[in-house]
Amino acid sequence: MLKSKLIWVATVVLVSVVAIIGCSQDKKSVDEQKVVKAIDIANLDTTVSPGDNFFKYANGGWMKATPIPDEHSRWGSFNILQEETNANLKEIVENAAKESGEKGTPKQQIGDFFKSGMDTVTINKLGYQPIEAQMQQILAAKTFDEVMEQFYVLQSETTMPLFVMWAGQDDKNSSMVIAQLGQGGLGLGNRDYYTDTDDRSKELREKYVVHIAKMFELVKQEDCNARAQAIMDFETKLAHSSMTIVEQRDPFKTYNKITIPELKKMVPVIDWDKFFAALKIPAPAEINITSTPFFKALSKNVKSAKPEVLRDYFLWHLITDRAAYLSDDFVNQNFDFWGKTFQGKQKLDERWKRTLNVVSGSLGEALGQLYVEKYFPPEAKTRMEELIKNVKLAFADRIEQLDWMSEETKAKAQEKLAAIGVKVGYPNKWIDYSSVNIEPDKYCQNVVNASKFQYSEMLAEIGKPYDKEKWHMSPQTVNAYYSPNSNEIVFPAGILQPPFFFKDADDAVNYGAIGVVIAHEITHGFDDQGRNFDKNGNLAEWWTKEDAEKFNKKAETYGVQWANYKYPEVSETAHIDPELTMGENIADLGGVTIALAAFHKAIDGKDVAPIDGFTPAQRFFLSYAQVWRQNIRVEELARRLKDDVHSPGDARVNVVLANIPEFYTAFNIVDGKMFLAPEKRIAIW
Ligand SMILES: [Zn+2]
Known part of the structure; x- marks a missing residue:
């Protein structure tokens, strides 16, 4: 938990430190999941013109039919997939709790940790006793020096004021x-x-x-x-x-x-x-x-x-x-x-979900190891590697075709692209947690023990070569990241599920969802932050001065589009902060542009028939919009406009697609609220 809070990685969604996962939706049975359509036309709102508000056109039906559960501050594709993953993880931790494995094994640790968090009788009997001794020590300090002594003690317990x-x-x-x-x-x-x-x-x-x-x-x-x-x-x-x-x-x-x-x-x-x-x-x-x-x-x-x-x-x-x-x-x-x-949440999440979230954050790879054994099919990895290869090829083509970049910078960009490392599913080598003491009746202490272990493992790396096998997200995480220092993209098993990744759906749907996620992460290597790092992940100037200026000019013009996206439901002046969100916005534009190019390559020469009356290109854009569908509470929207480097879901669809020429042709759009004249459309990557 601590590590993921501290490392600097650019992700698809921000995992908020205050967010508590969970809702009351029941797990779907396997048979029900099979019949879920990759794109369900009931989710659309065809009374909205796609050129006015594509986000609403693609998701309006779903938005009306899907209120935010009381335990959540927003509700969308990420949350729903997280819920399904939680149900699978729950089965694992509950079985582990029943089996009581040998001390120090992942099963014992996961099982006893979960048990300790569910044991409300003990937890409530203890009250604040788990912190009382330390509290009294702090309160006993009188002079400045005595108080500062307590600061060092807190460090050793992983509390860091x-x-x-x-x-x-x-x-x-x-x-x-x-x-x-x-x-x-x-x-x-x-x-x-x-x-x-x-x-x-x-x-x-x-x-x-x-x-x-x-x-x-x-x-x-x-x-x-x-x-x-x-x-x-x-x-x-x-x-x-x-x-x-x-x-x-x-x-x-x-x-x-x-x-x-x-x-x-x-x-x-x-x-x-x-x-x-x-x-x-x-x-x-x-x-x-x-x-x-x-x-x-x-x-x-x-x-x-x-x-x-x-x-x-x-x-x-x-x-x-x-x-x-x-x-x-x-x-x-x-x-x-x-x-x-x-x-703006209305209700506290169920205890099992909160506890599961803590176990997953504390012993991420121990739980992840049990999770992938059961829920990550090897075919998913093969299919994903093929998609990544195609997206990288399309990216290379795009760089070649850029009309604003010199040959010199292009050659360096190609080198960086070729050097990007890829990780899919789960780590080759698992973290060994066996030294962490986990007991079935010491919830708070278990959290501290795991946190101390994670922290000391991390500090032990200081002064040593970086371990390239390391992952910064656990396999069960519904997210992905690009690391600028490692120049690598990482896709945990958790995100390789619908609606991001469909093992059996048409190419349009997969390229519009996970294809865009892949291209988004790669583009982070070339956004306003990532472009400052070279192919080895070092801060270095590899651009010609003119190209860097052209890039900045484009980014600035693009930023104005985002700044103009307003949220009157928050306040009269609320809008997207273009500087805060610049990296993500560039990654979204590159994500759609490049995934679309990769999609064209994939279906080149094939006669692909419409499905439910939608052409392959239309399904690509609908799939993209589906990934970002959400309902959000106004308090959460206000918070995210300030804290989140990602723009809200509706803007990620509407602002980005307004810059994509093929979006207009796919839906025969010649005017509308989203319409941008061709000379105003921005293309960076
Ligand atoms: Zn991102």
Whole structure:
């Protein structure tokens, strides 16, 4: 869980750190699944003109018939597939829980972990006892130095207030892993929530303070409101010195490698020898500071805080880190703020789904190993590898045909494309979790034990060559990623299912869905961030100056299209932030353009008949729109416009397709709200 939060990978969908998976939909039987059509025309709304709003045309019927379950903040293809995967995973963990395997085996760990999370009698009897000893230690600290001692203790327990340290590839020497330091310590995550002046941000700030106070009451503290406000004031100070998400998208701004003596000078308030000792690692030779303004201001920010405020701030981070694994009163208060207020959810997810999600995040590959044995057919891997090969060939053709790029840059782009590594399904080598102690009646401690294991395994990589076999997502994840440092695309088994991947459907449907996902991930290697990395995953300038300028100009014009996409249901001024979403938007445009070219190659010379009255080209676009169909709550939409580097689903369909000439011909569109005159359409890749 920790690792996936820290690594920098560009994905198809953002896996939110506050999202809790689950809903009340029952698992479909195998027979029912077989008859589900790849594209069901009942999902369309043919009263909408495809040239006005293709997202609604393709999905309107489904949207009307499919309300968002109370436990969810949005509901779409990703969620539904996740539900089906959950049902399969549930069977695995329940069987493991019954069989009680030998200590230290994946079966024992998965089974006992799940059991511990389902044992509400024990969990509720314990209340907040799992954190009480540590809490008392923190509360006993009086002086500034005593309080700071607690900071190091918390590090060793993987609670990380103030900032985070992790191990990651060196952006300028990607074959090596180095220590990295990043800004952090904000309960609300994104610094904008502390600094923005819109009504929603103000409301969230007020409710966050109330939430902290309520949690303090639950651990029987006094004077909770004032203490909560002081914590908020301290976090606000940290926020003001933090970089924005947009600033952090610039890989040059996040690369500042320094030595430990330099670090000690930059951030004297931290006793770095104690810090590394707490993490049980030697001081690294060098360390990358990903947020210089934050660390430059940190000493002043920390020193200017009263010891009791700093103490409460540390205590707060311990409580909020562990709340989801404590008794019901903590879980419910947690949900009240993060689920209801923040995301608009109506109801807490069923316990088995929450527990499953925690087990999956904590022992990802142990569960993944059992999952793929049962649910990942080898044919899926073969078919997928063939699709990837075709998409790569189409990408190479496109590069050759680009009218705006010089031969010099094209040759380098081809080299980078050819060097892209591919991983499908699951890792060749599994993580060995056997040393992690998992017991059937210690839920919170199990989470901490797994987290400590993951973290120390990661830190052990510092100063060593990067392990190329490593995966940054577990096999059961419904998602995919591109890693700029490894120059590789990765497709876990979880996403190789309908509606992304149909083993037996027509080419149009597969190229419109998983084909676009493949091309999307490859395009990340050539988006506004990815283009700064060379074929070996190192930050390097491989473009001619003119080509880089042309690229930036195109991206800027394209960005205006996104900025004009408004969401009046959120507020009068709400719109997509083109800088925040630029990488994903470029990947979507490349995704559709290149998958379409690959699709044409695949059906070249074949006589492909229409299905349900739709031509192959029409089915390609319908399949694409189906992937992004969703209903979303307004609170969640507002949150994502601020936090998510991906644009909302409707825009991913409508803005992107308006730039694709063949979309217009496929549906005979000559005007309409989406219509862009040919000279206004953007093509980058
Ligand atoms: Zn992406």
